[in-house]
Amino acid sequence: MRARIWDLLSSSSSLFYRFSTSSTCTRTPRSSLVPMDSSPTLSLALCRTTHTMSFKALGLTGGVFTANPANVEHMLKTNFGNYVKGEAIITMLEDFLGRGIFNSDGEKWLWQRKAASYEFSKRTLRNFVVDTVQFEVIERLLPLLERAGRDGRTLDVQSVLERFAFDNICRVVFDEDPACLAKDSVASPHIAEFMGACNDAQNAILARFNSPIKSLWRVKRLFNIESERRLREALATIHAYTDRIIRERRERGEARGDDFLSRFAAGDKHSDESLHDVITNLVLAGRETTASALTWFFWLVSGRPDVEDNIVREIRAVRRASSSNGVTSGAAFSPHELRDMHYLHAAITESMRLYPPVSLDTYVCKEEDFLPDGTFVGKGWQVTYCAYAMARVEDIWGTDCEEFRPERWLDEAGVFRPESTFKYPVFHAGPRMPERWLDEAGVFRPESSFKYPVFHGGPRMCLGKEIAYIQMKSIVSCVFDRFTLRYTGGEGHPGLVTSLALRMEGGLPMQCRRLPPTSSPPGEIARNQATRVARIVACRASADAILRCRCFFLVAICLPPAALEYWTRRTGQSPMTDSGYVVEKDPEKSGPALRTEQGSGDAWPSANPAVRGLLRCTEGGSNARIPWRTRWRTENSMAASKPLSAFHPLPATAGFPNQFFGFPSPFLPPLVSPPTPVTTSTTVLCTELSMI
Numbered sequence: 086m087r088a089r090i091w092d093l094l095s096s097s098s099s100l101f102y103r104f105s106t107s108s109t110c111t112r113t114p115r116s117s118l119v120p121m122d123s124s125p126t127l128s129l130a131l132c133r134t135t136h137t138m139s140f141k142a143l144g145l146t147g148g149v150f151t152a153n154p155a156n157v158e159h160m161l162k163t164n165f166g167n168y169v170k171g172e173a174i175i176t177m178l179e180d181f182l183g184r185g186i187f188n189s190d191g192e193k194w195l196w197q198r199k200a201a202s203y204e205f206s207k208r209t210l211r212n213f214v215v216d217t218v219q220f221e222v223i224e225r226l227l228p229l230l231e232r233a234g235r236d237g238r239t240l241d242v243q244s245v246l247e248r249f250a251f252d253n254i255c256r257v258v259f260d261e262d263p264a265c266l267a268k269d270s271v272a273s274p275h276i277a278e279f280m281g282a283c284n285d286a287q288n289a290i291l292a293r294f295n296s297p298i299k300s301l302w303r304v305k306r307l308f309n310i311e312s313e314r315r316l317r318e319a320l321a322t323i324h325a326y327t328d329r330i331i332r333e334r335r336e337r338g339e340a341r342g343d344d345f346l347s348r349f350a351a352g353d354k355h356s357d358e359s360l361h362d363v364i365t366n367l368v369l370a371g372r373e374t375t376a377s378a379l380t381w382f383f384w385l386v387s388g389r390p391d392v393e394d395n396i397v398r399e400i401r402a403v404r405r406a407s408s409s410n411g412v413t414s415g416a417a418f419s420p421h422e423l424r425d426m427h428y429l430h431a432a433i434t435e436s437m438r439l440y441p442p443v444s445l446d447t448y449v450c451k452e453e454d455f456l457p458d459g460t461f462v463g464k465g466w467q468v469t470y471c472a473y474a475m476a477r478v479e480d481i482w483g484t485d486c487e488e489f490r491p492e493r494w495l496d497e498a499g500v501f502r503p504e505s506t507f508k509y510p511v512f513h514a515g516p517r518m519p520e521r522w523l524d525e526a527g528v529f530r531p532e533s534s535f536k537y538p539v540f541h542g543g544p545r546m547c548l549g550k551e552i553a554y555i556q557m558k559s560i561v562s563c564v565f566d567r568f569t570l571r572y573t574g575g576e577g578h579p580g581l582v583t584s585l586a587l588r589m590e591g592g593l594p595m596q597c598r599r600l601p602p603t604s605s606p607p608g609e610i611a612r613n614q615a616t617r618v619a620r621i622v623a624c625r626a627s628a629d630a631i632l633r634c635r636c637f638f639l640v641a642i643c644l645p646p647a648a649l650e651y652w653t654r655r656t657g658q659s660p661m662t663d664s665g666y667v668v669e670k671d672p673e674k675s676g677p678a679l680r681t682e683q684g685s686g687d688a689w690p691s692a693n694p695a696v697r698g699l700l701r702c703t704e705g706g707s708n709a710r711i712p713w714r715t716r717w718r719t720e721n722s723m724a725a726s727k728p729l730s731a732f733h734p735l736p737a738t739a740g741f742p743n744q745f746f747g748f749p750s751p752f753l754p755p756l757v758s759p760p761t762p763v764t765t766s767t768t769v770l771c772t773e774l775s776m777i
């Protein structure tokens with residue numbers, strides 16, 4: 086445990102903290118770490134064993150800080166009901182956020198959570214997000230970088246990202262475009278006022294939290310002075326704006342859009358007040374978090390050319406894989422392509438590990454409790470978990486915990502691994518395994534997944550995680566496909582400021598340079614990268630190929646070509662994108678074609694160990710309704726239903742399975758002959774199943 090983390094925690098007294106600039110991580114590998122200068126404190130002595138500290142001064146409410154995953158799991162999941170936002174915090178935020186999803190507990194929170202989860206889970210919402218992000222990237226972000234690169238101007242990338250996020254979240258939440266990132270801003274005066282008011286309101290709320298005297302804001306509010314006067318004015322503007330768009334949305338009635346407000350306004354389940362809360366809460370959720378994550382990401386990557394190279398290679402390999410399969414992607418990447426960018430996913434995840442946008446989160450204990458590490462928590466105490474500190478705990482992440490190392494999130498095949506069982510080496514080691522890691526029966530209790538609470542966890546887990554990744558990966562892939570960004574802020578570590586999200590003090594000055602459009606990685610490296618991408622595609626495809634195949638046949642039989650085409654256009658994906666299939670119009674025939682991507686080595690199937698034995702390709706016969714030329718199979722039907730992370734290539738065996746999921750398929754007659762070997766230079770094998 087690093088001394089300085091606890092120094093910064095112990096010197097903090099309010100919900101929001103200003104981290105000292107010495108509390109840094111490094112972009113460079115551990116070997117070049119600058120020695121730490123912090124001196125150990127009492128809190129450090131307390132924390133070395135439990136990664137937790139508690140304090141209680143006479144007459145004041147006590148509090149707990151923890152960086153212990155077991156404690157985090159306890160408060161966010163196991164004893165969820167006992168840890169609430171609490172009236173004190175809710176009241177401070179209520180003027181701005183009402184009793185929206187972020188600012189409520191119990192029943193009030195639950196029904197909002199249910200309604201929001203339902204909307205967040207819809208594919209149409211995701212597609213809407215993809216469309217809006219792509220628009221913003223192509224029409225605004227890339228031209229902005231292009232101009233800055235051409236003029237040799239230094240950009241404050243943090244500000245660019247924050248404006249991007251605001252444009253984006255406003256469109257997603259209520260479908261209005263503030264155009265903050267447009268060259269000649271086309272925003273209406275109303276939305277410009279709304280944006281200014283949101284900033285003012287947020288600052289005034291922060292002032293409440295940061296005040297050393299906790300109830301001072303009430304006095305200021307009573308007399309309508311200072312930050313409270315600004316807050317009142319800002320809230321009036323916000324209310325006027327939201328009232329107007331809610332009224333308009335209600336009047337629009339059936340002609341609903343895909344944005345959140347339209348979804349919630351459809352039907353009369355939500356009052357105007359709760360629609361207002363939907364707007365303010367979601368705008369708040371989306372406006373700073375992704376911008377914060379990417380600000381630190383670009384800073385970290387600019388100091389690690391090796392990571393940037395890997396990302397660029399992967400992006401280009403995915404591009405090549407798509408185009409060699411006949412998919413012409415435009416300037417932006419499709420969701421399908423984004424999903425294949427595992428290294429990028431890992432790099433963003435790793436950057437958020439070190440610089441979590443929500444670096445501290447506080448809950449209030451309802452009834453006396455003991456945390457799993459034995460820490461006592463009194464009734465009404467505030468318990469804060471510190472994701473920022475957790476990233477720097479060696480017991481959780483190993484001795485290289487402070488290093489920016491995307492590879493820690495990848496398995497041997499280069500596939501993103503959301504959780505790893507190797508994160509608690511100290512607790513796993515037999516002799517050192519403390520008893521607290523055994524359950525009552527003395528059985529080892531597996532580690533918790535709460536070592537990475539960047540998106541929170543348990544019932545209140547972030548609902549926007551998926552769309553946040555879509556947004557972040559879209560931005561990074563498009564930027565790095567064309568530009569390279571260099572940090573120009575000097576050698577030192579930028580200062581950290583916790584606003585509602587972790588911001589960079591003074592912004593992120595960067596220069597951008599256009600990359601040659603066709604530059605591609607040299608020989609061997611490019612081939613390895615392409616192979617890795619192809620393997621990932623292959624694994625994903627094979628893992629659920631059979632199941633999806635069956636679905637495809639049903640879909641293909643039932644839906645006319647026009648419907649399939651519509652589906653593809655509407656969703657930007659195929660009905661079976663998860664399995665790597667793309668349904669599209671066959672240029673040679675009038676019907677749709679099923680195209681499937683599979684990885685192979687130089688010669689099918691022997692040269693690629695990841696694929697060998699995993700898939701079997703065979704020439705099939707035809708039946709009366711569906712002639713096909715090629716089919717894919719997996720030997721192990723169980724593997725098809727497992728998540729990709731749990732999937733392991735099967736050993737190569739001779740011959741072919743003569744069963745389909747343990748029972749004969751109506752569509753797949755017995756297999757008759759081994760496949761014709763296929764050779765492909767890009768290692769991506771494409772086969773077509775044509776419908777006539």
Ligand code: HEM
Pocket residue numbers: 186187198201367370371374375378441442443446538539540541544545546547548549550552553
């Ligand atoms: C990198 C980006 C993001 C991060 C790191 C993040 C992180 C978090 C965290 C830590 C919480 C828990 C906060 C609490 O204790 O109340 C949360 C909640 C939430 N987030 Fe996110 N978030 C991100 C992006 C988004 C986006 C883009 C949206 C949607 C537009 C969103 C929607 C929500 C919602 C609705 C909740 C409330 C869940 C509940 O209380 O039941 N988030 N997020």
